[in-house]
Amino acid sequence: MVTVTINVNGEKRTASVPPETTLLRLLRDDFNLTGSKLGCDVGDCGACTVIVDGKAVNSCLMLAAQADGRDVLTIEGLATMDRLHPIQKAFEKYASLQCGFCGPGVIMSAKALLDENPDPTVQEIRDALGGNLCRCTGYVKMIEAIQDAARILRDEPVEINR
Amino acid sequence: MRTFEFFAVKDSHDAVAVLAKHSVSSKVRVIAGGTDLLAELKFSPQSPNVVVDISRAEDLKSITLTDDGLSIGAVVTHSQIMQSPIIREMFPALANAAHVIGAVQTRNLGTLGGNLVTAVPSMDGGPTLMALEAIISIAGPDGRRQVPLNEFFVGPRKTVLKADELLAEIIIPRRNLGKPTHFLKFGLRKGQALALVNAAASFWVDWEKHTFVAPRIALGAVAPKVIRALQAEAYLEGREITPEAMAEAGRIAIGDAKPISDFRASAGYRRNLVGVLTKRALEGAYALAQAKR
Known part of the structure; x- marks a missing residue:
């Protein structure tokens, strides 16, 4: 067993897991953070996307032990009890999701993009979503929502939608 | 995935020590980004007993200019290559090649060293480095040894x-620093697609005679490993730079390639691509040479 401590969504959490445990399994099975989805489990679909030390990664391709000591942000870390994150809000407004299974991964990819690049072009958004497969929507409304969220985050960096 | 013993090492010496201790009696695998290895371990019947994590190895993380040339540490990620000012300045082809690997999530985890060690013939990290005659520095129990990249690959997934050894560093030799190089990939989609064929071309220009100097052409996904198009290179050496010469080099490169047919493309289609991509890679390297002049 290996002992893994990660700072997940601002909270320090520790678990003792078998070494072959992926970060995704740690989040879902040990920390009950089931927002990140198990899709393909080989890094093709992006449903498991989380942000580790500021970078979007496939949590199915990272061993939990490799995340030891790092900052991990999952979909559960975006909204507060009062309000959705502006990206989530925009996805709702634009009806960007249908079945929703890919949603947490897509939104985390968008979050990582907007953290690094507050004013992305459509091509840059498409590149950022290249590792997130959605079989329902065709991506167009996601891209519109991300553009809208980018605008909101740029104009009103704090205290929005209160 | 079956269980294994896990060691996270702090540097390459530590890694070599762990490998020396366990590689005799156990099946040991090294993990860096894990993007290839974890996908493999989940489905492969042959599980390792020991996994050595080098992703935090401090001495394998940097991109630096040394007396030998440009050194890229084994665990530098594709994203770091894309963003490195020195690589973008000296070898935009290398940054472009990094950008077409996988997707953002895999580029943030996956490493250039891992791309080479996995030794898949369609790897996008290989051709540019091969065209730049990269040297692989291998760490082992007796210290370091150096192997030219074109001798590093043995066959599909074999190096x-x-x-008990570890890929430690990738070195682009000093004589090739800033050498105009261009990389092209042809895949069936823009994102997350394996190359049907990829190609890199590199040469210096003798501007007085307007001729090719030290032309190097590397091709991926058309042989059991990334190869150099040696006949095409020989044809170009010292020859005047013309569109016709580049097109002819493309035709000759087809003879250097030995592609197979699979579900992605037929051998004939790949042969055609070799001609087109070789010509375009040469054109791209020439455009860069003109811009740098």
Whole structure:
């Protein structure tokens, strides 16, 4: 067993897991953070996307032990009890999701993009979503929502939608 | 995935020590980004007993200019290559090649060293480095040894690395720093697609005679490993730079390639691509040479 401590969504959490445990399994099975989805489990679909030390990664391709000591942000870390994150809000407004299974991964990819690049072009958004497969929507409304969220985050960096 | 013993090492010496201790009696695998290895371990019947994590190895993380040339540490990620000012300045082809690997999530985890060690013939990290005659620095129990990249690959998923050795560094030799190079990939989609064929071309220009100097052409996904198009290179050496010469080099490169047919493309289609991509890679390298002049 290996002992893994990660700072997940601002909270320090520790678990003792078998070494072959992926970060995704740690989040879902040990920390009950089931927002990140198990899709393909080989890094093709992006449903498991989380942000580790500021970078979007496939949590199915990272061993939990490799995340030891790092900052991990999952979909559960975006909204507060009062309000959705502006990206989530925009996805709702634009009806960007249908079945929703890919949603947490897509939104985390968008979050990582907007953290690094507050004013992305459509091509840059498409590149950022290249590792997130959605079989329902065709991506167009996601891209519109991300553009809208980018605008909101740029104009009103704090205290929005209160 | 079956269980294994896990060691996270702090540097390459530590890694070599762990490999020396365990590689005799156990099946050991090294993990860096894990993007290839974890996908493999989940489905492969042959599980390792020991996994050595080098992703935090401090001495394998940097991109630096040394007396030997440009050194890229084994665990530098594709994203870091894309963003490195020195690589973008000296070798935009290398940054472009990094950008077409996988997707953002895999580029943030996956490493250039891992791309080479996995030794898949369609790897996008290989051709540019091969065209730049990169040297692989291997860490082992007796210290470091250096192997030219074109001798590093043995076949599909096979390299010269021994069980107690580790790819430590990728070195682009000093004589090739800033050499105009261009990389092209042809895949069936823009994102997350493996190359049907990829190609890199590199040469210096003798501006007085307007001729090719030290032309190097590397091709991926058309042989059991990334190869150099040696006949095409020989044809171009010292020849005047013209569109016709580049097109002819493309035709000759087809003879250097030995592609197979699979579900992605037929051998004939790949042969055609070799001609087109070789010509375009040469054109791209020439455009860069003109811009740098």
